[in-house]
Amino acid sequence: MIPDLPDDTFDPDFLSELEGLVADSGVAVSSAAQGAEGARGYRETLAAFLAPLLPGEPPITESGFLDLPAALLAKRCNGLIESVRRSPRRDAAQAVESFIVFFQALVPTLAVESSREVKATFFRLVPTLVQMAWEDLGDAVDRRRESRASLGLLETILLEVSSVRLAPAESGMLFKSLDQLATLIAAGEYALARDVVAVPLLAILRKNRVARSLFRLMEVEVALQVYIKERLGHLTPRIRIPEDIPALADFGPLRVFDEEGPDGVRRAYLQVQLPDIPILSDIVVHLSREDGSDDRRLRLDGLGSVPFDAPPGLYDIGLLYEPDPSRGA
Numbered sequence: 640m641i642p643d644l645p646d647d648t649f650d651p652d653f654l655s656e657l658e659g660l661v662a663d664s665g666v667a668v669s670s671a672a673q674g675a676e677g678a679r680g681y682r683e684t685l686a687a688f689l690a691p692l693l694p695g696e697p698p699i700t701e702s703g704f705l706d707l708p709a710a711l712l713a714k715r716c717n718g719l720i721e722s723v724r725r726s727p728r729r730d731a732a733q734a735v736e737s738f739i740v741f742f743q744a745l746v747p748t749l750a751v752e753s754s755r756e757v758k759a760t761f762f763r764l765v766p767t768l769v770q771m772a773w774e775d776l777g778d779a780v781d782r783r784r785e786s787r788a789s790l791g792l793l794e795t796i797l798l799e800v801s802s803v804r805l806a807p808a809e810s811g812m813l814f815k816s817l818d819q820l821a822t823l824i825a826a827g828e829y830a831l832a833r834d835v836v837a838v839p840l841l842a843i844l845r846k847n848r849v850a851r852s853l854f855r856l857m858e859v860e861v862a863l864q865v866y867i868k869e870r871l872g873h874l875t876p877r878i879r880i881p882e883d884i885p886a887l888a889d890f891g892p893l894r895v896f897d898e899e900g901p902d903g904v905r906r907a908y909l910q911v912q913l914p915d916i917p918i919l920s921d922i923v924v925h926l927s928r929e930d931g932s933d934d935r936r937l938r939l940d941g942l943g944s945v946p947f948d949a950p951p952g953l954y955d956i957g958l959l960y961e962p963d964p965s966r967g968a
Contacts, residue, residue: 684722684769688715704762705755709747712758716743719765723772734787735772741794745801753801753917756810760800760817764793767821774827785829792837793820799844801917816840848917849960855915856922856960859892863911863958866892877929879953893956895947909947911939911958919943923959928952938963 689698692711699707707715720739726732742761746754771786796817805813816836823832864876870891871883878887884907887895894910913919919939926935926949933952936959937945 684719684773685766687722688719688765688769701759701762705758712746713743719769723769726772728773730783731774731786732772734790735768738768738790738794742797745797749801756805757797757801759814760797763814763817764821767825770825782827782829785833789824789829789832789837792833792841795841796820796837796844799841799848813840849962852916852918852921852960855913856958859911859913859916860958863892863956867956875955876957877953877955880949880951907947908944909937910942910944913939913943918963921960921962923961925957925959926954927957928954 686698691698692703704712704715716739720736723732723735723739742757746757749757771790774786800813817840820832820836820840823829823836860876867873867876867878870886871878878884878893884895887893892912894912895907896910897905897907899905909924911922911924913922916922919941922939922943924935924937924939924945926933926937928934929952933950933954935949937947938961939945
């Protein structure tokens with residue numbers, strides 16, 4: 640079995656970098672906070688979003704939002720979309736609407752822990768999103784472009800938040816940084832939001848994703864070596880094709896199975912169990928034939944599988960972490 644991560648962080652550098660970012664950006668945020676406070680209007684939209692679940696109850700809190708069942712979460716978000724559509728600033732409102740739709744599409748794809756982190760992030764950003772939908776930027780083309788770009792950065796940050804398992808201390812520091820980002824955006828300081836908070840935060844999150852993925856990949860390779868030794872008798876991670884294939888038919892760290900495709904043709908697939916690696920397509924299976932006559936690099940799909948048609952022979956097998964270049968991350 641591949642062990643779960645401990646509850647608290649194993650990466651103190653990540654927490655330290657988040658703390659450093661919050662401290663470094665504090666000056667810029669403090670200077671923008673006064674302007675942001677005066678801009679947080681549009682009470683009707685916010686009041687509708689934060690409306691209590693039952694008459695007589697207080698407005699919904701962050702913890703209440705996190706616990707909303709899927710149907711009520713969708714209703715709350717759809718109501719937010721309807722509210723921003725009433726803004727006369729059509730370009731801004733459409734950009735915010737697209738961001739809300741992106742959030743709605745992202746949440747069902749996430750594990751429980753990642754879903755809570757992303758929903759908490761979204762909840763804290765709602766006042767800023769509402770303001771962006773209604774803010775009058777006049778004829779300032781550059782400002783409108785920066786406003787839309789900031790939403791793109793927020794989408795990217797949500798994707799990165801969804802791809803890491805955060806310890807409580809890390810989560811708290813991440814939210815401090817996001818609060819700073821929201822304050823700068825609410826004050827219309829889009830360039831500062833990008834340069835002082837968003838871009839450094841993305842760099843920290845991505846570096847941490849790589850570090851944690853490599854750590855998990857190392858654990859998977861150890862489990863794989865043990866499994867192959869027990870299952871096939873090989874002392875190192877290797878498989879002999881086709882002799883070893885029947886022994887790998889059962890579900891385990893390494894599996895080979897047949898599946899019928901949409902065209903009705905049955906194909907063989909190789910599947911690797913990769914718990915807690917958020918983006919399975921970042922993993923490449925390296926097959927190297929013992930005699931050096933064949934060398935293959937097979938990128939996994941989103942389910943950790945890849946078509947498998949290697950010719951007969953004895954192959955060393957390894958796992959490589961190579962982020963998918965098509966994502967641009």
